[in-house]
Amino acid sequence: MYICRVNLTYYCFKVKTVTKNVLKNSLKRIFLYRACLYRLKMMGVEKVFSYTLAEEAGVTPDQVRKDFSEFNIRGNKRGGYVLSDLLEKMEALFYRNKEHNIILMGMGNLGLALSKYSRFVQRNMNVVAAFDIDPYKQKARYDIPVYGMDRLKEIIHRFKVKVAIIAVPEISAQQVCDELVRNGIKGIINFAPVLLKVPEDVVINNINLCDELESVIYYVHNQIRNEGLKNIELLYGDMK
Amino acid sequence: MYICRVNLTYYCFKVKTVTKNVLKNSLKRIFLYRACLYRLKMMGVEKVFSYTLAEEAGVTPDQVRKDFSEFNIRGNKRGGYVLSDLLEKMEALFYRNKEHNIILMGMGNLGLALSKYSRFVQRNMNVVAAFDIDPYKQKARYDIPVYGMDRLKEIIHRFKVKVAIIAVPEISAQQVCDELVRNGIKGIINFAPVLLKVPEDVVINNINLCDELESVIYYVHNQIRNEGLKNIELLYGDMK
DNA sequence: TTTTAGATGTGAATATTATCACATAAATGG
DNA sequence: CCATTTATGTGATAATATTCACATCTAAAA
Numbered sequence: 001m002y003i004c005r006v007n008l009t010y011y012c013f014k015v016k017t018v019t020k021n022v023l024k025n026s027l028k029r030i031f032l033y034r035a036c037l038y039r040l041k042m043m044g045v046e047k048v049f050s051y052t053l054a055e056e057a058g059v060t061p062d063q064v065r066k067d068f069s070e071f072n073i074r075g076n077k078r079g080g081y082v083l084s085d086l087l088e089k090m091e092a093l094f095y096r097n098k099e100h101n102i103i104l105m106g107m108g109n110l111g112l113a114l115s116k117y118s119r120f121v122q123r124n125m126n127v128v129a130a131f132d133i134d135p136y137k138q139k140a141r142y143d144i145p146v147y148g149m150d151r152l153k154e155i156i157h158r159f160k161v162k163v164a165i166i167a168v169p170e171i172s173a174q175q176v177c178d179e180l181v182r183n184g185i186k187g188i189i190n191f192a193p194v195l196l197k198v199p200e201d202v203v204i205n206n207i208n209l210c211d212e213l214e215s216v217i218y219y220v221h222n223q224i225r226n227e228g229l230k231n232i233e234l235l236y237g238d239m240k
Numbered sequence: 241m242y243i244c245r246v247n248l249t250y251y252c253f254k255v256k257t258v259t260k261n262v263l264k265n266s267l268k269r270i271f272l273y274r275a276c277l278y279r280l281k282m283m284g285v286e287k288v289f290s291y292t293l294a295e296e297a298g299v300t301p302d303q304v305r306k307d308f309s310e311f312n313i314r315g316n317k318r319g320g321y322v323l324s325d326l327l328e329k330m331e332a333l334f335y336r337n338k339e340h341n342i343i344l345m346g347m348g349n350l351g352l353a354l355s356k357y358s359r360f361v362q363r364n365m366n367v368v369a370a371f372d373i374d375p376y377k378q379k380a381r382y383d384i385p386v387y388g389m390d391r392l393k394e395i396i397h398r399f400k401v402k403v404a405i406i407a408v409p410e411i412s413a414q415q416v417c418d419e420l421v422r423n424g425i426k427g428i429i430n431f432a433p434v435l436l437k438v439p440e441d442v443v444i445n446n447i448n449l450c451d452e453l454e455s456v457i458y459y460v461h462n463q464i465r466n467e468g469l470k471n472i473e474l475l476y477g478d479m480k
Numbered sequence: 481t482t483t484t485a486g487a488t489g490t491g492a493a494t495a496t497t498a499t500c501a502c503a504t505a506a507a508t509g510g
Numbered sequence: 511c512c513a514t515t516t517a518t519g520t521g522a523t524a525a526t527a528t529t530c531a532c533a534t535c536t537a538a539a540a
Contacts, residue, residue: 022527031451035435048485056435061487064531069489077535078342078487094454095461099395102453113353119433119450122463125457162460163453187460191453193359195275195296203459210359211271212429213332213342213403217365218267219443220402220427221335224260233257262497289517301517302499309519317505318517483540486515500523508515 018070026070032057033064034090041083049080094190100125105176106168107132107146110191114167115144124181149179156183163187170194249467258310266310272297273304274330281323289320340365341399346408347372347386350431354407355384368399389419397424403427409435 036056040048050061050068057064068074075081082118093220102110102120107130114120130146132138138146145157153163164185165237168176173192187203190196193211198204218224224232276296280288290301290308297304308314308321313329315321342360344351347370354360355370370386372378378386385393395401404425406415413432420428427443430436433451438444458464 027455031448031455032435035448039435050495051487057251060529064533065487068527075488076537077489078485078537080487091295094458097339100457109353109356113349114337114449116349117449120453123454125453126449129284132422139515145248163456187330187456189456193275195272195279203464207447207449207452208271208275209354209357210363210365211275212447213360213365213405213463214363215267215271216403216427216429216443216445217340218334224263224439225440225443232253232263233255265497300499302501304509305517305519306498315518316507317519318507318515320517333530481540483538485537485538488533488535489523490533491531493528495526495528496531497524497526499525501517501521505518508513510511510513 026067029057029059029063029067029097030090030093031069033067034087037083037087037090040214041087046083047080048083048086049064050075052080098124100163101128101161102126102163102165103128103152103155103159103161104130104144104165104167105132105180106130107134107137107142107168108167108169111165111167114165115142127165128161129155152179153183156185163189166190166192166196168192182207241423250283256310256312257258260275261449262310266307269297269299269303269307269329270311270333272299273307274327277323277327277330281327285322287320288323288326290315292320340362340403341366341368341401342366342405343395343399343401344370344384344405344407345420346370347374347377347382348407348409351405351407352382354405355382367405368401369395393423396425401425403429406430406432406436 017112033053036053038046040052040056045052050064054061054064059118071089071093073086075086102125104127107115111130111132115127120127127144130142130144131149131152132146133149135148138148140146162185164180165175166176166180166188170192173190173194174196177188177190177196177198181198181202186201187197187205188196189205189207191207191209193208195206196204222232273293276293277288280292280296285292290304294301294304303383305334311333313326315326330392342365344355344367347355350369351372355367361433370382371392372386373389378388380386395410402425404420404427406413406416406420406428410432411435412438413430417428417430417436417438419426421442426441427445428436428438429445429447431447431449433448435446436444449476
């Protein structure tokens with residue numbers, strides 16, 4: 001437990017050392033829990049227990065409590081968790097209270113769709129500008145301004161942008177990525193179907209739509225279910 | 241090792257029992273390896289070793305070999321792997337040789353973008369039709385035909401569709417999902433930010449764009465890097 | 481107010497996953 | 511053609527993640 005003072009106010013900190021993977025896995029489930037909690041909230045639920053949430057999320061109650069423990073999210077002994085409290089703590093985890101400015105690279109089909117995705121705004125994530133090399137797109141009217149790459153540096157600095165979305169064609173993705181990194185971007189969501197090379201201090205989250213679809217096809221074809229049996233038999237065929 | 245005969249040809253099968261999670265994790269990495277291999281192929285590489293691929297994918301050589309072993313993908317002792325062979329085997333894994341008909345639910349911003357996503361076609365995944373309740377969209381001209389829900393059953397049967405993409409608003413996602421399941425759909429990619437409830441034999445792959453973005457923001461803000469240090473310190477602040 | 485029941489939070493135990501290490505096989509060179 | 515080198519493939523081992531179990535605390539009941 002550490003105590004420090006900022007502007008006449010004392011803050012009390014707890015320091016916890018965890019391995020990065022523990023955090024990653026827990027974090028993924030925190031997203032899951034949050035989705036469940038919003039659903040339960042809609043249904044009028046005000047208080048949840050670890051087993052309520054576990055049931056909804058398809059995990060064990062222990063896992064829920066352990067995950068909460070990981071992020072220092074605490075409930076009431078015997079009293080479970082107050083749903084609104086839980087959600088508040090989770091939103092705080094994701095810096096929801098602060099505003100985040102994001103830029104969008106590429107105004108093709110996907111970029112256009114993302115630029116209109118209103119949910120980002122609902123969650124304090126503002127797509128402040130898009131960039132595209134097509135001069136026509138720079139002139140056309142969209143929900144957000146579209147610039148050429150020449151104004152990238154200026155916009156990133158003005159809006160203190162740290163995170164970018166890459167929705168450009170595969171062929172130019174790495175080049176765009178390098179340019180972003182050069183201008184101080186620290187986090188990237190990449191929709192281009194390539195693995196981008198970035199320095200160690202830049203976080204990349206790849207979303208490959210084809211891969212996602214193919215993995216579903218694989219599961220369907222091999223009849224691998226989400227629930228039920230734990231072990232499966234694989235057949236490897238070879239013509240003789 | 242099992243041997244069976246089909247149409248005068250003998251097939252030799254190897255049966256392997258694995259836990260579902262091992263398969264899931266390995267499969268995810270197989271996608272990763274495949275992406276790396278395509279990059280290496282573009283660079284003119286023809287032969288790879290487990291350590292070449294490991295380096296590219298950011299895993300250990302042992303992991304690569306173990307994963308290959310899981311899916312019975314075999315190389316040449318001392319000779320590494322012939323790149324084109326590897327890719328062929330991987331594509332076969334994903335039933336790339338067969339055609340897959342897919343339907344798209346919802347022709348909003350995201351649905352429209354997905355309907356134009358040409359890469360699906362390149363990988364033998366055909367979006368044969370879209371569905372939207374908006375009569376205007378049913379009349380308008382798109383790259384693929386857009387129908388009302390009344391024709392869902394007919395199309396699914398005609399094209400033997402097993403996999404669907406849900407890109408409808410959150411509010412109607414569960415309803416659409418139920419309708420799909422009722423008509424025999426066994427795999428779903430869901431872009432609506434809700435957790436869909438499905439029977440055990442239906443596979444769901446949720447892609448939540450906000451969550452993905454938020455997780456990047458979380459990593460950036462907490463300076464959690466992808467590489468480097470294995471342990472991190474978390475600070476949990478409370479005002480005193 | 482005291483007791484009781486019931487849920488949390490977390491160290492300990494178990495299960496799972498990744499790494500190690502080496503037997504094995506193939507290409508190369510003498 | 512044999513020795514040697516080198517990369518694969520996979521059991522054995524180490525590391526990691528999940529589940530168990532229980533001490534702890536609190537809300538409700540008596």
